[in-house]
Amino acid sequence: MAPDAVARRQEAVRAAVREGLLGAETPVLALLDVQGIRETARQLHAAFAGPSPVLHTFAVKAASLVPVLELLDEEQIGAEVASPGELALARAAGVPAARTVLDSPAKTPAELRDALETGVAVNADNPQELSRLDALVAERAAAGQTPGATLGLRINPQVGTGSIGAMSTATATSKFGVALRDEGAEQWIVDSFLARPWLTRLHSHTGSQGVPLELMAESVRVVFELAERINREAGRQQIDTVDIGGGLPVNFAGDETDPSFDTYARLLRRTVPGLFGGRYTVVTEFGRSLLAKQGFIAALVEYTKDSGGRRIAVTHAGAQVATRTAFAPEAWPLRVGAFDAKGAPKHTPELVQDVAGPCCFAGDLVARERALPELAPGDVVALWDTGAYYFSTPFQYNSLPRPAVYGFRRDDDGPRFSLVRAAQRIEEVVAESGAAQRGALTGGPAPGR
DSSP states (O other): OOHHHHHHHHHHHHHHHHTTSSSSSSOEEEEEEHHHHHHHHHHHHHHHOSSSOEEEEEEGGGOOOHHHHHHHHHTTOEEEEOSHHHHHHHHHTTOOGGGEEEOOTTOOHHHHHHHHHHTOEEEEOSHHHHHHHHHHHHHHHHTTOOOOSOEEEEEEOOOOOOSSGGGBOSSTTOSSSEETTSTTHHHHHHHHHHTOTTEEEEEOOOBSTTOOHHHHHHHHHHHHHHHHHHHHHHTSOOOOEEEOOOOOOOOOSSSSOOSOHHHHHHHHHHHOGGGGSSSSEEEEEEOHHHHGGGEEEEEEEEEEEEETTEEEEEESOSTTTOHHHHHOTTTSOOOEEEEOTTSOBOOSOEEEEEEEOSSSSTTOEEEEEEEEEOOOTTOEEEEOSOTTTTTTSOOOGGGOOOOEEEEEEEETTEEEEEEEEOOOOHHHHHHHTTGGGTTTTTSOOOTTO
């Protein structure tokens, strides 16, 4: 992260406090650096520029916010979707079907039919799904129609596991894709393509955080070699697209963007040079690496106290916005920034302390035994590198409402904020929790009936 980006986010904290976006009535807030998102998108394009056509898509699950998808679409980055809801978000953002890829492992016949009718690319996950596509393609052919969308098959190259098992999707028993190294599987894949001229792409995704770049590149190499075999046996270039997924890990230990898109792209060019010679279109599906460092959560410190010789700062940002960090802190550690009540960085002597959230369970901690400037009630903490997954997919523990999300841009007068998603009101929490269905379990009439 460039020094300018660090300065922008510090300015944003101060401005949010000054303008009342963060305060006693709104004690937790999420912020996105618009300039940082644009710069990162352009770094991605530059890293993969070359003879081969490239379609970059964004994994919508990493930031399921329509204005974010709209911004990325403006930067020529499409959408990788894994549910009807994510597809609806992409459509609401104006992302064209030609830049949308559907990868859900549990697609229904209705979802597949919709994709074919609208031109959304589909990567089939398994033989049963491929059979469903057979029926739909035959149905369209009987009506004199083409398949309607580019269709492919997801391959599990079974290359191994990263340091976070739950994030590794190319293991021997992964739930995703067709297991390439199982007995007879490779021949079945080749035969399946030869029998279906409309099947024109291969897809693989090795995993996400914790997966080393070398393992990711090896996965791409294995799938590329499979594409070459299919094309040789077909006697033509039937496979014209290789979707290499995403999964570039993020450095949560510091401000540095390491590894970068450029580092990964250079490794791929060394490992799989044939992929970038112009014969194949390359599709990517990066998510966390595009957004993580471009967003953060800011929250007030409500109380501080000592317990067993440990200082504890109780804040308004916990498991409801940092779910993975609270439940799996070793795998998902976060850096914490300390600011005073006016939003200025604190420079008081450091003290080892826990930073806790508002949720009613003992593990609701975003930092454990962390040396930070001593926090006091009214101060502000910032959870850095949370622009992906954290505040866009909240966990409604204790019926805590979702915080507002704002984007910020720097102009001559300092940061300028724009609302991305409004804070959830308590009334909405109550409504979503079945208030209109009072009496459903007791036999009494619902209100107003």
